[in-house]
Structures are given as structure tokens and as C-alpha cells.
Amino acid sequence: MEVKIKIRQRQALSRSLLLFLILILFAAFLVLSFVQKEEPAVEEKPKPPETSIPATPLPLEVTRIIIKKGATFSDILSPFGFTPAEIHKLREDVKPVYDLAKIKAGQEFKIFSNQDGEVVSLEYVLDQDNILHIDKLSGGYEAVIKKIPYHLKVKTIWGSIEENLILAVIRENEKDFLALALAEIFAWDIDFYTDLRQGDSFKIIFEKKYLEDKFITYGNILAAEFTNQGQTYHAYRFVYPDTGEADYFDLEGDSLRKEFLKSPIKFARITSRFSYSRRHPIRKVYRPHYGVDYAARPGTPVQATADGTVTIAGWDGASGRMIRIRHKNAYETMYLHLRGYAKGIKKGAKVQGGQVIGYVGTSGESTGPHLDYRIKYRGSYINPLAWRFRPVKPLRKEFSEEFKAEADCYRFLLEAPFILFARLSFRP
Numbered sequence: 001m002e003v004k005i006k007i008r009q010r011q012a013l014s015r016s017l018l019l020f021l022i023l024i025l026f027a028a029f030l031v032l033s034f035v036q037k038e039e040p041a042v043e044e045k046p047k048p049p050e051t052s053i054p055a056t057p058l059p060l061e062v063t064r065i066i067i068k069k070g071a072t073f074s075d076i077l078s079p080f081g082f083t084p085a086e087i088h089k090l091r092e093d094v095k096p097v098y099d100l101a102k103i104k105a106g107q108e109f110k111i112f113s114n115q116d117g118e119v120v121s122l123e124y125v126l127d128q129d130n131i132l133h134i135d136k137l138s139g140g141y142e143a144v145i146k147k148i149p150y151h152l153k154v155k156t157i158w159g160s161i162e163e164n165l166i167l168a169v170i171r172e173n174e175k176d177f178l179a180l181a182l183a184e185i186f187a188w189d190i191d192f193y194t195d196l197r198q199g200d201s202f203k204i205i206f207e208k209k210y211l212e213d214k215f216i217t218y219g220n221i222l223a224a225e226f227t228n229q230g231q232t233y234h235a236y237r238f239v240y241p242d243t244g245e246a247d248y249f250d251l252e253g254d255s256l257r258k259e260f261l262k263s264p265i266k267f268a269r270i271t272s273r274f275s276y277s278r279r280h281p282i283r284k285v286y287r288p289h290y291g292v293d294y295a296a297r298p299g300t301p302v303q304a305t306a307d308g309t310v311t312i313a314g315w316d317g318a319s320g321r322m323i324r325i326r327h328k329n330a331y332e333t334m335y336l337h338l339r340g341y342a343k344g345i346k347k348g349a350k351v352q353g354g355q356v357i358g359y360v361g362t363s364g365e366s367t368g369p370h371l372d373y374r375i376k377y378r379g380s381y382i383n384p385l386a387w388r389f390r391p392v393k394p395l396r397k398e399f400s401e402e403f404k405a406e407a408d409c410y411r412f413l414l415e416a417p418f419i420l421f422a423r424l425s426f427r428p
Helices: 002-034 073-080 084-094 165-171 176-185 397-415
Strands: 061-066 108-113 119-125 130-136 141-147 151-160 201-211 214-228 231-239 246-249 269-272 275-279 286-289 291-295 301-303 308-315 321-326 331-341 356-360 370-377 380-382
Touching (some): 073 084, 084 130, 151 165, 165 176, 201 397, 214 397, 231 397
Antiparallel strands (some): 108 119, 130 141, 151 201, 201 214, 269 291, 275 286, 291 370, 301 356, 308 321, 321 331, 331 356, 370 380
């Protein structure tokens, strides 16, 4: 019994000693936790010398003026305190860049003034792409022509023909200018008045130009597809890196431009076709009709269907006012019954395909306003609607791989499912 009691007493003593040591360690921890630690000294870095911040220039006040008909440059600047001598000095300093006597009615003129009302610069909108910028210097004026800083957006639309191309494009919330640009690209293959059928379709990838978040105009059509009467045509724009020249090609690298345009008038109705026996509407006898008649309003522009040289621009009996153009490869075109001629069109004048050369009329033996369009090949008349013209200037071979890479990208967008890409709008 004594042995057991001693063992129990020793065990109790050991537990008490252990508990006492734990309490001492916990107390020491608390003391050390509240002791303030001495922070290491930090070497103060010398403060940099104070520099003066240049004042932000105050914004300029902008006055926008739409030039009225008959207004002169002096009329615009006189209300801003310019004397006749100052206006003369400005015109002379700017003349090597642009003659301010040529300002046009309807164009915009901007005048920038500081807070004191002093004019410091001017801008004149030359066209949709360029502005004339003029800075006022201490001894005169300095002028430069600048590109308008448009913001470009690229958009894709699909559509189908119900009545005509213009209405189809407007139905897709775009403007008629886009329809006309598309028609020009495919004008060598499709007559957009006579060839279109209900159900024809198109797809277009194109640029839109914005200025201050406002739509201004269209840029380039980058790629397009048009299905006409079951046949699909493709167009891919390619810019040569070395020259900057641009053209439209199909997937094989053939230019969409042919030797001749399909029609000398945009959106005109054919009233009489090429025939070896047609009843003459005035003489009432049957004779060959070697041309195609396009009915159009008087004054409708007539375009040359290919590059060439004017050999006749004048009156020619029953043909009335007419133009004859000589082209390469033994071709010749004629444009009859005109009302008048475009500026510069005379014998010997050089013209380009698509250039306006005259205007629809009813001169000579004619029952109403129309254009009689004819083509000769090696001295013989041919049917303009049936003749197959060759493409011109195919893609240069050294750029084949680069063109193919771009065309494949556009083709993917054109062929992608409508749900994914319909009315896709993205920024380049």
C-alpha cells in the first residue's frame, strides 16, 4: 500500500510541474509580443528638384462655314478682321499648294481662333479624302494638304434581288452608293439592268468611313460575291505592295476587268438588240440593226466601254451626234443619237473605260431618247451582248501567294454560315 501511494504522489507532482512550465512560457510569449521593436534606420533620399509643368493649351474655338454660291475667299475672311492686304498675303503664301480662288460652293471651311479671338489656323475641305490645312506664322502662312483622319470600320452584308440592286442594298440598311460601287466591279460580266433576275444574291465585305462617330462615306469594297442566273462571280481586292495599285481578281488571279464593259450606260433598259433584219421604226423597212439600243432619260451619262482614242465626235447624218472610239486589238465602238459631249471629248482625245464621254439624246433619226451602241472587230460589226471579251492584266505571279492568303481569308467570311457572320461588323 505504501508503494502505490508514493507512485501516485510523484505522478501528481510531475503534472503540476509541467503545467507550471507551460504557464511560464505563455507569459514570456505575451511579454515579448508587446515589447516595441526598434525599426531599422531608413536612409532618406534627397527630394528631386521641383519642375514646372507646362500649362495645357486652351482649346481653340472652331467656326464652321459652308461656302455659299458666289462667295469669294475675301467674303469668308473679312468678318474675322482680315484686311485686304492680309488676305492677299495669305492667298500668295498658299498658292504653291492650292489656289484659294478655286474654292467651291457647298464645301466646308473651318476657322480656328484662340481665346483672344485671333485666327491661328484654317482648314478647307478639298474633297472626301483631303483637306487643306493653313497655319498662321509670325511672318506669313504655311499650307499643307492632309488626309482626312477617318475611322474605318469593316462590315459584311448579304442580300437578294427582288426588284433591283439599289433597293436590295437599301433593304440591308446601306446606301445606293454601295450598290453602284458593287455594280462597277462586276460591270464587265453583268449588265445590272438587263441581266438581273429575282432571286439573284450578293455578299459584300466593305469599308465605312466615320468622322467624329458620324458616317461620312464608303471606302473600298474588299471582297464581293454575286450570283446571277445561277452563275456565281467572285471579286477580291488586292493592292500591289510595290506600286500601291489596286485591282479586283477572281480566285484564279484573273482580273475582273475585261477588254470591254458589258454596257455603256449604268442601269439602262434595252429596247432593241443586235439583228440582221429589223423593221426600222422611221423608214418602216427591214434592214440590219448592228447595235443595241438603250432607252434612258435625256442627259443620262454615257461611258466609254474600253480605253481608246476618239476618232469622231460630231454630227453624222442619221446617227445624229455620235462618238467613235478606236481601241487596241482591232476594236472600234460607236455611240449614236447623243444630246451632247462630255468636257474634253473631241477627235484625238484619249479616254478610259468607264469614263463619261457623252449624254443620251434623240438626235438624228430617232423616235425618242436612247443610245445606239455598236462595236466593230477587224472592220465587221459584232453583237456586243454575245461577244466574249478577254480579261486584261492578270495578277502578277510574284504576288500569287500573298493574294491567295488574303483571298482565302475573305472567302471564309463570304462562305461562313449566315447565323455567325450576318451583318458582321468589326474594326481592322
